[in-house]
Amino acid sequence: MKNRIVISMFLLFLSTLALKAGKLVISGGENYPLIHSGVGKKQLHITVSLDTLCPKAQLHIVIKRNKGEQEVTRIVRSFTGLKQKDITCAVTFPAWGLYDYEVTLKNKATGAVLATACTNIAVVPPREKPGPTDFGVCTHFGHGKGSVPYSLDLIRLAGFTSIRDEIFWDAVEKKLGMFNFDSKYDKYVNAAVERDIRVLMLLDYGNPAPGEKVAHAGFPLDESGRRRFARYVKEMVTRYKDKIHLWELWNEPSAAIGIKPDTAYFELLKATYPVIKSIQPGSELICSGGAPNLVDGAFVKPIVKRGGAHFMDGFAMHTYVAPYTPEDGYATIGHAFLEQVSVQSLWPHYKKMSQQITAEKSAPVDVWITEMGWHLADPFTTSKGENIMIDDLRQAAYATRLFLLSRRYNATRCVYLYDFQNDGTNPKEREHNFGTIRMDYSPKAAYVALAVLSHLLGEKPFTGAIQDTPQTKVFCYGEGENKIIAFWTVNHYAAPLDKNAGNITFNPENRKGNSVMLDLECKKIKLTNWQGESIILKSKEGKFTLPVTENPSFVQMLN
Numbered sequence: 001m002k003n004r005i006v007i008s009m010f011l012l013f014l015s016t017l018a019l020k021a022g023k024l025v026i027s028g029g030e031n032y033p034l035i036h037s038g039v040g041k042k043q044l045h046i047t048v049s050l051d052t053l054c055p056k057a058q059l060h061i062v063i064k065r066n067k068g069e070q071e072v073t074r075i076v077r078s079f080t081g082l083k084q085k086d087i088t089c090a091v092t093f094p095a096w097g098l099y100d101y102e103v104t105l106k107n108k109a110t111g112a113v114l115a116t117a118c119t120n121i122a123v124v125p126p127r128e129k130p131g132p133t134d135f136g137v138c139t140h141f142g143h144g145k146g147s148v149p150y151s152l153d154l155i156r157l158a159g160f161t162s163i164r165d166e167i168f169w170d171a172v173e174k175k176l177g178m179f180n181f182d183s184k185y186d187k188y189v190n191a192a193v194e195r196d197i198r199v200l201m202l203l204d205y206g207n208p209a210p211g212e213k214v215a216h217a218g219f220p221l222d223e224s225g226r227r228r229f230a231r232y233v234k235e236m237v238t239r240y241k242d243k244i245h246l247w248e249l250w251n252e253p254s255a256a257i258g259i260k261p262d263t264a265y266f267e268l269l270k271a272t273y274p275v276i277k278s279i280q281p282g283s284e285l286i287c288s289g290g291a292p293n294l295v296d297g298a299f300v301k302p303i304v305k306r307g308g309a310h311f312m313d314g315f316a317m318h319t320y321v322a323p324y325t326p327e328d329g330y331a332t333i334g335h336a337f338l339e340q341v342s343v344q345s346l347w348p349h350y351k352k353m354s355q356q357i358t359a360e361k362s363a364p365v366d367v368w369i370t371e372m373g374w375h376l377a378d379p380f381t382t383s384k385g386e387n388i389m390i391d392d393l394r395q396a397a398y399a400t401r402l403f404l405l406s407r408r409y410n411a412t413r414c415v416y417l418y419d420f421q422n423d424g425t426n427p428k429e430r431e432h433n434f435g436t437i438r439m440d441y442s443p444k445a446a447y448v449a450l451a452v453l454s455h456l457l458g459e460k461p462f463t464g465a466i467q468d469t470p471q472t473k474v475f476c477y478g479e480g481e482n483k484i485i486a487f488w489t490v491n492h493y494a495a496p497l498d499k500n501a502g503n504i505t506f507n508p509e510n511r512k513g514n515s516v517m518l519d520l521e522c523k524k525i526k527l528t529n530w531q532g533e534s535i536i537l538k539s540k541e542g543k544f545t546l547p548v549t550e551n552p553s554f555v556q557m558l559n
Helices: 002-019 150-158 183-194 223-240 261-279 300-305 343-361 392-409 445-457
Strands: 022-025 035-037 040-065 071-093 097-107 113-124 135-138 162-166 198-203 246-249 284-288 314-318 366-372 377-381 387-390 412-417 462-468 472-477 484-489 515-519 524-528 534-538 543-547 553-557
Touching: 022 097, 035 150, 040 113, 097 445, 113 445, 135 366, 150 183, 150 445, 162 412, 183 198, 198 223, 223 246, 223 261, 246 261, 261 284, 261 300, 284 366, 300 343, 314 343, 343 366, 343 392, 387 392, 392 412, 392 445, 392 462, 392 472, 392 484, 445 484, 462 484, 472 515, 484 515, 543 553
Parallel strands: 022 113, 035 113, 135 162, 135 412, 162 198, 198 246, 246 284, 284 314, 314 366, 366 412
Antiparallel strands: 022 040, 040 071, 040 097, 097 113, 377 387, 462 472, 472 484, 484 553, 515 543, 524 534, 524 553
């Protein structure tokens, strides 16, 4: 009898080892939707894949409010004879926000964990009409990245109204003189237009013929190359003339890579502009502002001096300040007129440039920020001993503040956040971590924060600052019944955000951390945090002391 017990336990042990080899799939695109429009009942999809049959299995699903301990739901489902199975379950989400989503598969007989998976779920405001016209985002559909049209559905839901993308010259003219457009390009362009999303199309990169002189990435430097580039432009504009009306000439040129602004770039600009206008008189060609380290306009000014104002309808700047805040940016060394590179220093400068070039052309020449963003980054210490880190919540904070600050300075036509979706899965590679969603289509905090912001802000113009100090921003947008107040604190150098940072403590008697006092002309307000959580607050005197964090919060006056 004893031997039988030993043998049985040994067989059970071997069975447990075998069953540990399993996989749960809970994310991966439209088949596993993790981003939802509006509250209520949503369907979750889970795929179980085990190497061997599990006689009795239990699936545990736990959903919590992000960065908190509040459990929204817990589901336990039992299965007999489980090996491969697609499972759906309905979960009711009571409020907008970001949720932590954990799934565990266990052997019910032994309690052994067979597989686990965790990610996030976003529930955001429903969208009936397009978002703010100054909300843009960079995509890489021209590279073959992402799922179309699903990605564009999510882009529209977040409130972005414009995407910046590419159709490479050498991809459509593989044989010199013969143009052939892959259907994937038409697919993403058509899907964007169908969703009322404008496309800002980059015209690049090189496709040199034998003997032609080129700079970095095949930028044409001689007349032959420019004529052939103009032919590529003609083919592009002719094909998409009813769908695309925004064009940008090249990506991040600079003299350092052999593209001098007043010669090489000016000549290509002059060759490109009339081709576009002859086909699309009402379209706009945006002149590149150069590489990111040319944020002061050093690339644009020589072009204008050569007469380039007459061959542009706008100029584009790439104003990365990561990992620093959009308000502070980073300090310059020995610059003639810029002490820092930041939104609050550059946007007024760009507005003056726009006014000067507009006067030169006698027609509007607008400012476009066609790339700016923040990647997740591990903590590091600067040369001054300051600790800096960009985690998920801080990325959300900086992205939302970028759009609020841009509206506040009223200098730009559109800001394109870089970028919509992560480019990879390596947490140590910064180029893989700029997205508002991950490669597997799971949402990051930035997606939720931007969806809430676009919903509340709409097209409301900046109408005044209640407080504008280096530490605290309290800005008004809109007037009358449509007015909202956005406020946040600027934490210049910081350790990781606390797990509850940005979450409003709704009990007025139990608030922790910094606060701001608002003396308003009303006795009842609606306070909303970055996740869209709201509460109604009342004050007989119209004075409210509110928690303030790095993630913007919003006030709407109700009487």
